Amino acid sequence: MQTIAITGATGLLGRALVKVLEKQHTIIGCGFRRAAPPLVSLDLSDQQAVNAFLDQYAPDVLIHAAAERKPDVCETDHTQTLALNVAASEHLATQCSQRGIRLFFISTDYVFDGTQPPYTEQAHTNPLNFYGQSKQQAEQAVLSSDPSHSVIRVPVLYGDVEYLAESAVTVIAEQLKLNAKSAHDDWAIRFPTHVEDIALTLADLVALPAEKLGGIYHVSDNQAMTKYQMARTIAPLLGLDGEQLIAVPEPTQSAARPHNCALQDTRLHLLGITHQREFGAAIAAVLARHE
């Protein structure tokens, strides 16, 4: 049993991390605006508060999942994005290094430009939007501060959402409920991955001896889908006719998105760590809780 601090514990991924890891470890979950006991409210942009938190709880491991992760928000608010995604991550990396705390930094497939998939852990990064650039900068700060720190790159996530618009996958169900003939991006190839599978992977990684950890890991499901294809899977679950949906063959969003950032999970494969699930059944289970 280890003491594991989790930032972003009020968020989509953080909630799943707490749920999975608390079965075997002592968890100190932190959120910010949504944090209610037992979660700790900690503003990661307040460096003194971060230092006091690390001194008080002295975790063995810190999983840093808090971020501004909406590309369109990052594009319009560079200052806030740099403060949370870059400066706070850099500070955590340095402070964890000084205290001997093993850091797992959650990053994104959007550090790649999507032109040459699949991407190995060592592949050249070239983010197309400000969100990806901020995560790329944070990755570099984390990795250069301590070779035992780990970067965990993940693709688009879904899972037990508090409301349908919380994830870029479940929001499709909301769009379909509003308009059964809605239009969906059929250009960008995504690999929707359930947050519980990311959490189970982290549970396996934190159990490894320190000398086996450090550097970059890719964690991704392997079902390639456009948002249009996800919508076609979701429509019958809502009693709708998927034939009515409109496929949009070019990018539809304001911040530039990569075409295909397929992540090759070579390091996890070598470690024998695989947690995946079939998208159709998994999204049906998620949506059943929002009828």
Ligand SMILES: NC(=O)c1ccc[n+]([C@@H]2O[C@H](COP(=O)([O-])OP(=O)(O)OC[C@H]3O[C@@H](n4cnc5c(N)ncnc54)[C@H](OP(=O)(O)O)[C@@H]3O)[C@@H](O)[C@H]2O)c1
């Ligand atoms: N969701 C995806 O599809 C996706 C895809 C690829 C990578 N990722 C990465 O995965 C990680 C988790 O994403 P997510 O979807 O779970 O995010 P999320 O649901 O948007 O949650 C963001 C979290 O950050 C916290 N936060 C915001 N400002 C903060 C501050 N100043 N100080 C401390 N905490 C603060 C929020 O706390 P409060 O709400 O309590 O304020 C919340 O817990 C992120 O690093 C993201 O970049 C996500």
